Amino acid sequence: MRCTRLIPLLCLLVAPLAAHANPFEHKLANGLNVIVKEDRRAPTAVHMVWYRVGSIDEKNGLTGVAHLLEHMMFKGTPNVGPGEFNRRVAAAGGRDNAFTNRDYTAYFQQTPKAQLEEMMRLEADRMRHLTLDPKEFAQEIKVVMEERRMRTDDQPPALLYEQMNAVAFQASPYRAPVIGWMNDLENMSVEDARDWYDRWYVPNNAYVVVVGDVDHDEVFRLAEQYYGPLEPRALPLRKPQEEPKQLGIRRLTVKAPAELPVLLMAYKAPVIRDVERDVDPYALEMLGAILDGHDAARFPQRLVKELRVAVNAGSGYDSTARGPSLFFLQGSPSEGRTVAELEAAFRAEIARIQKDGVGADELARARAQLVAAEIYKLDSMFAQAMEIGQLEAVGIPYRANERLIEKLQAVSAADVQAAARKYLDDDSLTVAVLDPQPLPKTPRPRSGAVPRH
Amino acid sequence: MKFAKLFAGVSLCVAAQFSQAGVTIEHWQAPSGARVFFVENHTLPIVDVQLDFAAGTAYDPAGKSGLASLTRDLLDLGAGALDETQTASRLADLGASLGGGADMDRANVSLRTLSAADKLTPALAILRDVVSAPRFDAAVFEREQARTIAALKEALTRPETIAARAFWSAMYPQHPYGVQSSPESLTAITRTDLVAFHARHYGAARTTLTLVGDLTRARAEAIAAELTAALPSGSDVAPPPELAPAVGSERRIAHPAAQAHLLIGMAAVRRGDPDYFPLLVGNYTLGGGGFVSRLMKEVRDRRGYAYSVYSYFMPMQQPGPFNIGLQTKKAQAGAALKLTREVLAGFLAEGPSAEELQAAKLNLVGSFPLRLDSNRKILENVASIGFYKLPLDYLDRYAEKVEAVSADDVRAAFARHVQAGKLTTVVVGGE
Numbered sequence: 001m002r003c004t005r006l007i008p009l010l011c012l013l014v015a016p017l018a019a020h021a022n023p024f025e026h027k028l029a030n031g032l033n034v035i036v037k038e039d040r041r042a043p044t045a046v047h048m049v050w051y052r053v054g055s056i057d058e059k060n061g062l063t064g065v066a067h068l069l070e071h072m073m074f075k076g077t078p079n080v081g082p083g084e085f086n087r088r089v090a091a092a093g094g095r096d097n098a099f100t101n102r103d104y105t106a107y108f109q110q111t112p113k114a115q116l117e118e119m120m121r122l123e124a125d126r127m128r129h130l131t132l133d134p135k136e137f138a139q140e141i142k143v144v145m146e147e148r149r150m151r152t153d154d155q156p157p158a159l160l161y162e163q164m165n166a167v168a169f170q171a172s173p174y175r176a177p178v179i180g181w182m183n184d185l186e187n188m189s190v191e192d193a194r195d196w197y198d199r200w201y202v203p204n205n206a207y208v209v210v211v212g213d214v215d216h217d218e219v220f221r222l223a224e225q226y227y228g229p230l231e232p233r234a235l236p237l238r239k240p241q242e243e244p245k246q247l248g249i250r251r252l253t254v255k256a257p258a259e260l261p262v263l264l265m266a267y268k269a270p271v272i273r274d275v276e277r278d279v280d281p282y283a284l285e286m287l288g289a290i291l292d293g294h295d296a297a298r299f300p301q302r303l304v305k306e307l308r309v310a311v312n313a314g315s316g317y318d319s320t321a322r323g324p325s326l327f328f329l330q331g332s333p334s335e336g337r338t339v340a341e342l343e344a345a346f347r348a349e350i351a352r353i354q355k356d357g358v359g360a361d362e363l364a365r366a367r368a369q370l371v372a373a374e375i376y377k378l379d380s381m382f383a384q385a386m387e388i389g390q391l392e393a394v395g396i397p398y399r400a401n402e403r404l405i406e407k408l409q410a411v412s413a414a415d416v417q418a419a420a421r422k423y424l425d426d427d428s429l430t431v432a433v434l435d436p437q438p439l440p441k442t443p444r445p446r447s448g449a450v451p452r453h
Numbered sequence: 454m455k456f457a458k459l460f461a462g463v464s465l466c467v468a469a470q471f472s473q474a475g476v477t478i479e480h481w482q483a484p485s486g487a488r489v490f491f492v493e494n495h496t497l498p499i500v501d502v503q504l505d506f507a508a509g510t511a512y513d514p515a516g517k518s519g520l521a522s523l524t525r526d527l528l529d530l531g532a533g534a535l536d537e538t539q540t541a542s543r544l545a546d547l548g549a550s551l552g553g554g555a556d557m558d559r560a561n562v563s564l565r566t567l568s569a570a571d572k573l574t575p576a577l578a579i580l581r582d583v584v585s586a587p588r589f590d591a592a593v594f595e596r597e598q599a600r601t602i603a604a605l606k607e608a609l610t611r612p613e614t615i616a617a618r619a620f621w622s623a624m625y626p627q628h629p630y631g632v633q634s635s636p637e638s639l640t641a642i643t644r645t646d647l648v649a650f651h652a653r654h655y656g657a658a659r660t661t662l663t664l665v666g667d668l669t670r671a672r673a674e675a676i677a678a679e680l681t682a683a684l685p686s687g688s689d690v691a692p693p694p695e696l697a698p699a700v701g702s703e704r705r706i707a708h709p710a711a712q713a714h715l716l717i718g719m720a721a722v723r724r725g726d727p728d729y730f731p732l733l734v735g736n737y738t739l740g741g742g743g744f745v746s747r748l749m750k751e752v753r754d755r756r757g758y759a760y761s762v763y764s765y766f767m768p769m770q771q772p773g774p775f776n777i778g779l780q781t782k783k784a785q786a787g788a789a790l791k792l793t794r795e796v797l798a799g800f801l802a803e804g805p806s807a808e809e810l811q812a813a814k815l816n817l818v819g820s821f822p823l824r825l826d827s828n829r830k831i832l833e834n835v836a837s838i839g840f841y842k843l844p845l846d847y848l849d850r851y852a853e854k855v856e857a858v859s860a861d862d863v864r865a866a867f868a869r870h871v872q873a874g875k876l877t878t879v880v881v882g883g884e
Contacts, residue, residue: 041496042826074744083754086744091812093819095743112822142757149711150760150780154612257709259607294550296541305537308596311603335603365545372548372567378497379827439610440709 023388023398024216026223030232031204034223035388035398036216039381045212046381047119048108049127050389052207053200055102055178056323057238062192064180067100068144069196073107074098075136077129082136085122092118100178103322104393110382113213117222120208124226127206130197137190145186148179156256156434160264163254164432168266172243174323204232207392211385243268243324250430258436260311260332261339265346268428269327272319275400275407281319282404283419284327286411289366290358291315291329291349298349298362299331309337309345320394327423339433350424357417367409374405475849476831478838479670485657487681490839491673492665492831498568500666501832502577502680503553504584505840508560508654511629511693511770517642519634523601524650525553525560530593533582537593540579549576551583557630558693558770559840560654563832568667577676585683587651594644602639613780615706616714616881623702623877624720624774629693656687661839665832693771696720699875706881713786713883714778717793721775721870724768724841728866730854732766732775735863737813738805739797740764740777745812751796752779758789766870770841775871786883798873804864818852 023037055066076082089096094111109119152158162177169175180188208227210219246268272281292299292314299313313331329350333342377383388398396404479491487504510521529551530537544550549566562584566576608614618633625631662681664673699719708714722732733741740748740763752762762779777797781789805813825831825848838847 042822044822044826083744083750087812090742090745090816091819093816093821093823095820095823110823112819115819139754139757143753143760146712146758146781147760149782154710154712257610259610260603294541294545296538296545301538304600305596311600332603332607335599365542368546368548375498375567376565379499379829381826436610 022216024220026216026220028203028224028228030228030230031202032223032227032230033207033392034220034227035207035209035392036214036219037209037211037384037388038214038216039211039378039384040213042381043113043213044110044381045113045116045210045214046108046110046385047116047123048106048209048385048389049123050104050106050207050209050393051200052104052205052393053196054100054104054322055176055180056173057200058173058176061184062188062196063176063184064144064148064178065188065192065196066105067178067180068141068185068188069193069201070098070100070105070107071140071144072132072137072193072197073126073130075133075140076131077125078131079125079129080122082131082133085126088118088122094119101393102174102178104389106389106393108382108385116210116212116214116219120222120226123208124230127201127203127227128230130201132190132194132197134190137193141185141188144179145182148182148185152177152179153182156254156258156436157262159256160254160262160432160434163252164264164266164430167250167252167432168246168268168326168430169243169324172241172323174243199236202233202235203227203230205235207389209385209389209392211381211388241323246428246430249426252430252432253435254432255435255437257439258434261436262330262332262434263339263342263346264328264330264432264434265343266326266328266430266432267424269317269325269423271321271323271325271394272396272404275396275403278407279411279415280419280422281325282407282411283415284317284423285319285408286363286366287353287358287416287420288315288317288327289369290353290362290416293366293369299329302349303331303342303345307345308334309342310334313342313346320391320396322394343431350420353417353420354424357413360413363411363413363416370405370408476825476835478835478845478848479673480839480845481674481677483657483662483674483677483681485678485681485684487657487660487662487677487684488839489673489677490661490663490835491668491670491677492835493668493670493673494665494828494831495667497828498667499565499828500568500573500664500668501563501565501828502580502665502676503561503563503663503832503836504580504680505559505561505661505663505836506655507558507659507690507692507840508650509555509558510634511557512650512654512690513629513632513634514646516638517646518632518638519601519605520642520646520650521560521654522555522634523597523639523642524647524654525555525562526597526601527589527594527647528562528587528651529583530597531588531590532579533586533588535579535582536588536590540583543575543579547572547576549579551580561836577680581680581683584655584680585685589644589647589651591644594647598639598642602636605634605639606636612708612710612712612714612881615708616716616879619704619706619881620716620718620776620877620879621774623704623879624699624718626697626700628696628771630720630769630771630773652685653688654690655685657681657684658687659690660684661836663832663836663839665828665835696771699872699877701875701877703878704880705883706879708882710882711782712780713783713789714780714879714881715786715790715793716776716778716879717797717876718774718776719871719876720772722766722768723772724770725843726768728869729766729768731858731862731866732870734810734813734817734855734858735800735805735867736764736766736775737817738809739800742813742816745816747796747800748777748779748793752789752792756789756792758785758792762793772870783883786880790878790880794873801867801871801873804860804867807860810858810860810863814855814858817855821852
């Protein structure tokens with residue numbers, strides 16, 4: 001901000017407003033929104049392109065196509081050959097990758113600030129001009145299947161989560177894994193990828209987030225130059241596919257090679273739809289912090305340390321999503337204790353909160369952690385860009401973030417208790433158990449205790 | 454010591470294209486004898502602190518592998534006047550958090566806190582007790598011992614754990630780096646062992662303290678003096694012993710997983726070795742350069758054998774490993790291993806092309822600012838420089854050292870540190 005000595009008073013008045021303007025936002029005529037947060041702590045920038053499309057938009061038989069397309073985005077356009085995208089980012093001193101989630105698909109580069117223009121040029125190019133070569137597809141689908149084997153098939157806790165999800169959700173597309181079912185991957189074609197790309201990869205279904213040592217006006221100018229010429233197109237109608245009400249407890253078992261059983265209890269939970277008027281999602285976030293937000297929180301304290309019924313015990317909940325959410329409890333029993341005992345212990349902790357509520361000290365502690373986390377977040381440009389991107393992805397304007405924090409701070413003990421009573425109910429519960437199987441015919445590798453010293 | 458000044462005289466166009474990003478490291482010795490490293494940075498109201506002790510798993514006594522890690526784990530579970538619950542609650546109240554762990558050479562404890570005095574002062578007081586006066590309460594010890602054994606038993610079913618353990622055992626026969634904890638060795642550990650290990654290995658003389666963030670030099674000096682004043686006196690412990698010459702080996706271990714896990718490597722390079730830069734630059738082309746490395750292009754892009762394939766050098770006090778790794782569906786483990794060996798052999802024979810060398814330098818020099826763009830990253834870098842006694846201008850001269858590497862340097866350095874006949878290969882799973 002340039003203040004001259006001529007107008008100090010005006011500057012004083014304007015300063016708070018100007019400070020508030022960061023991040024800056026600019027919408028192009030083709031519908032692409034550009035959000036820039038200036039952070040001049042280091043001469044670098046992170047550039048992200050977010051598409052409002054994820055596995056939630058997939059149809060039966062095509063699970064995994066959103067993620068597959070993410071892989072294909074690195075396989076070339078008429079201007080930038082296969083593998084060339086990565087090569088150019090690397091030559092620019094950058095790092096790049098992409099990620100696909102249920103609600104979105106996003107691409108990012110972290111580079112020295114001078115390279116931002118090149119990154120915008122490259123991303124704009126592949127937004128509308130992807131080649132989708134059948135030979136490249138044939139190789140890449142194999143890579144994706146290896147990724148599925150690595151991340152899910154050979155990871156018992158991931159398998160458990162995948163199966164639990166498929167039981168907890170019946171109508172919602174959230175029932176399918178983001179990586180896709182293996183059989184769908186085996187039968188996927190390059191045409192499936194092309195249909196997906198043509199349908200969803202348009203500027204009016206995307207937004208750009210830039211955080212770093214940049215000038216926002218300059219970024220907007222570059223965005224007009226590179227993204228501006230891309231034609232918008234009408235998007236397909238998205239149907240709500242709402243999950244019907246669950247009418248009783250569901251239980252499932254997954255057998256996999258492991259030593260420890262894992263218990264996963266998932267309750268149906270709401271998400272923030274109205275930042276101002278909602279109460280329960282904020283209360284559930286604070287409940288999570290009280291249950292396992294630090295080493296002396298209720299689960300580690302009671303279940304791991306005092307009762308010693310678990311070797312680990314935690315909870316998870318995401319209050320922002322396009323679809324429905326789950327509030328889940330997860331743990332493994334200690335040696336000599338059973339999954340049933342752990343489930344009883346989890347239930348007892350939940351019942352205690354439903355009956356007696358939570359302490360003012362517990363709530364104050366959760367607030368203190370929240371305030372500190374907001375400041376620590378500023379140490380990472382990437383984390384700041386992620387926060388903006390993730391809020392926008394679920395339809396919450398990034399500017400609401402401050403309000404979200406205030407709403408979390410305003411949660412009362414009574415709100416937490418009421419939310420625990422309302423949602424942590426057996427009729428909406430899915431209980432999944434990993435039943436560990438011994439490794440067949442494999443002697444445990446010897447520890448190789450070699451005398452030394 | 455600013456990066457920019459150094460570059461003023463450097464005429465390389467690549468370097469000139471990218472801007473300065475060095476950090477100014479201040480260094481002194483605390484009255485306790487601990488070596489202190491400080492980077493002053495007031496842009497955020499945050500202070501990061503890390504203490505590094507020469508107390509890694511390489512110092513585990515025979516038959517008690519796991520002692521170093523267990524000692525580190527228990528430090529913040531009750532210290533001074535506070536029990537474990539009070540410690541955790543107080544930290545949460547302050548919005549502060551402790552981190553750290555143990556690797557082979559070192560154990561570390563880190564603290565992140567807000568810099569406001571009403572947060573910083575009590576958080577530092579907790580940290581001081583955690584490193585100086587851990588209680589090692591008997592009940593806590595017994596519980597953590599049981600949890601550690603349970604976690605290890607679980608890990609021993611995982612193909613990646615089985616592969617890594619076999620790999621290190623084979624690369625470091627008869628050396629502490631090759632010995633891992635077992636349920637038996639963990640069971641053999643007593644509370645007294647922890648007390649003795651702390652007293653012996655957490656002395657100030659073998660400790661480095663790194664401070665980054667919203668502090669003045671004067672305040673940092675006072676904190677360093679206070680924080681290390683009550684550390685145990687410690688003993689004069691020898692560093693990990695020299696290695697025996699590497700011998701090649703191949704080991705196959707059955708596992709029902711869908712993917713086989715392949716590891717290839719050997720003990721290769723120590724911290725501070727002048728060959729580190731040629732190895733770093735060369736490895737970028739071989740398997741370090743993410744999506745643009747030879748291994749990635751051949752194994753992933755051309756054949757679709759793997760999602761992840763990489764190579765790296767991990768310098769340690771004694772020569773740490775060169776390591777190639779990948780996972781592939783079990784039916785093609787043999788083909789993937791053959792291809793990986795061909796790529797490596799080709800690289801060892803030819804080294805990087807002129808184009809590859811240039812690409813490696815562009816990325817390593819160009820991306821340098823990304824290695825230092827947060828207090829957290831600066832802390833990690835400076836703590837390593839301090840602990841391993843690397844030159845204080847290490848970061849300032851990083852780009853210059855990378856730029857100076859020639860293709861001949863890469864070939865010669867690889868010839869000295871990576872020999873095909875001495876490689877260890879481990880395959881877990883597969884057909």
